[in-house]
Amino acid sequence: MKILHTADWHLGKWLGSISRLPEQKEVLEELCSIVEQETPDIVLIAGDIYDQINPPVEAVYLLHQTLMKMSANGKRAIIIIAGNHDSPERIEAIEPLLFESGIIVAGWPYSSPACYSIPSGISIISSGQGFVELQLPNCKYPVRILLGAYANTLRCTPLLSPENQDIQLILKNLWNNTKSLFQNKEGFNLFIGHGLFMGSTIPEEDEGERSVMVGGAQAIPLSYIPECLDYAALGHIHKPLKFDSVSFPIVYSGSPLCYSMAEAGQKKHIVMAEFVSPGETAVLQYIELSKGKPLLKIYAHSVQDALNRLSTCQDSYVELHLILSNHMSIEEKNSLYEAHDGIIDILLKMDMSNAVIESMPDMTISISELFKSFYKDKKGIDPSFEMVQLFNEVLNNTNNQIELSSGEIKDEA
Template identity: 35%
Template sequence: MRILHTSDWHLGRMLEGRSRIEEQIKFIDELCLLVEDEGIDLVLIAGDIFDTVNPPAIAEELFYDALNRLTAGGTRGVVAVAGNHDNPERLCAASPLAVRQGITLYGLPKDVLTPSFPGYSPEGRVVRKAAGQGWVELQIPKCPDPVILTLLPYPSESRLNEVLNSSLDEESLRQDYSKRVQELFALFGQAFRPEAVNLAMSHLFVRGGMQSESERPIQLGSAPTVEVEAMPAGAQYVALGHLHRAQVVKGTLVPTRYSGSPLAYSFSETGYAKSVVLIEAFPGKPVETHEIFLSSGYPLVKWQAKEGLAQVQRWIDEGRDSQAWIDLEVHVTNVINPQDIHSLRRQRERLINIRPVFPETEQITSEARSKLPLDELFRKFYQDKTGGAEPDQELVSMFLSLIDQDKADSKRNVSANLDCIGESAGKEAETA
């Protein structure tokens, strides 16, 4: 049986306000072509299909189009679980229709799946032969052996509807949480049989996994890390979602992997290779896994222009990283003119951030500062706040005039206060 493991599509997600839908469409196209070329029998989607619980219509449309193409008219199995960014009920709303196309959508950890309706055994199509809480058995065309999957969607306390530990001690909570996940895997894994291909899938954070900045926590109730010992020992392969960096989970008894996200979703992922995992499985035998790299996403790169705006312009003219999203750090001596910023963005559409880096300004002691003329003191202050930019003379003059006005107001206030004090003292003397 040939299985493909993917996760963390985050359909609808943006990069600093810029739409990624074009790249996500290209990814779906690449994925659908890949499953055809590789003769995939079963596709596993390990959560975070959407980026928010209320995704835009175009993201939902893309997901349903992907399901329709991946299942190939019900001849290929597709199984998806909800991640922490997904709305479990919304994800599974189409389940009554999906199951007839060989698609299993599973939202909450304690949901109960049901077999295909009685008498449903169409020739050459995926059939859900048996199912229950946290597991499903599929018969897939061209595969002589059934596949049994234990499924654990994102298991936060709120989605489990359980309070696992009332203590505020983080270590105690983590231990109880990990133990509960292990118990659920063991319970669901009772469905495993020696004559079947036995797999597990979940969306969680296993201790020791390498994170990136693009994994934004969205949860109700705590969801700490899970120990490697919690992974189901009876499975031949454990497909995980949640971490965006593709990686093997070390220390587990069975092969356990994060497929990672198909696109880089933050500049912390600069240089990450994006991929999916191909698994070849037979009952009772160790699986073979192969990482297949993707090419549909635009790279995220960081530019450091130490020679200033002229260097940036030269890179643009040369066509450097023409298809990339760019995070720009440019060394300058003065504040960048808004017209220059507009010109750069007009020339390079995917220029996301423009961060000026100013030379370090001279630091002066409090004693030395007290001896500086007011205009020079203001210039130092302005340079500190703007990264070394020089204020124009009009601004300096305006500051000095405000100081003079403040001094004049202070003198008038002091004089008025003295008059009031003198008047009060006179009245008290008369009374006495």
């Protein structure tokens, strides 16, 4: 049996003001070509199908189009679980439209797909909370899958009890209760999950994921994934990662595109896992994906240096780091954006290595005088009398409000 494992498509994602949908279409076409060449028996998509709970129509259409092509109109099984960026209700709502093509969707940690068969030979022969057992057309043995959709307190509400509010323990019990359905039985036993599993850390590129994990879910110990498995397909971390401290492959496939500047330079892959027979170690193959523009961080020490460097990487997205000894003018900044339409951000850092502090600032100068000096430095002319008068009025009002607030605090004390 052969498995293709992918995750974290984030359809509808933006990078700054740039939509990634055109690149996502290209990389999913590449993925469909790999499926056609490698002919896996089953495709596992481990969550974060969309980038938002309410994805744009174009992203929904792209997903449906891709799934139909991957499934070869029902000849190949596809398993999808919800990630933290997905709406469980939304992705399960499309299941009635997909089951005739052998596509099974689990939005909740406790989802229990209905049993059915389709003419191509794909059958769900049994199911339970977070569990499904399949018979595939070209596979002699049944395939049993634990469905570990993203779990937090809200998504696990039906599983909570006054005695047990611990999400980690709830998942452990759910998965261990389910494993009894296939333990010591002949067949292929798989796990598909989305979340942060202990033994993994959230890289810098996943700051958005970090805030979600801290706010609504807990890291899950690897030991909570049952041991009687042949392969565990994980999603959530965008960089490919394989755990070596376990007896069977536990793998994050990573995302198909670089989605933040912290991922600049990363190679993206999908994972193929092939089994000769149940119980034997899977042979893993990482197939590199080539589509999508590269993300680059460029460091320059002058505007001209930046322009020269930008001219060499036109077909990329750029985070430009400028280290300057003087402030950059608006005209110079505009020249950079005109030279490269893929600039995501320009980060300025002042080079103080050659700066000389001639004297300590005069601390006796009034705020009004400092304002006049600042205005002239920025505008090149002295502020008008009316401008200075307006500034002084605002300053006085601010001081009065501060004094009033201080008096109220003293009174309360």
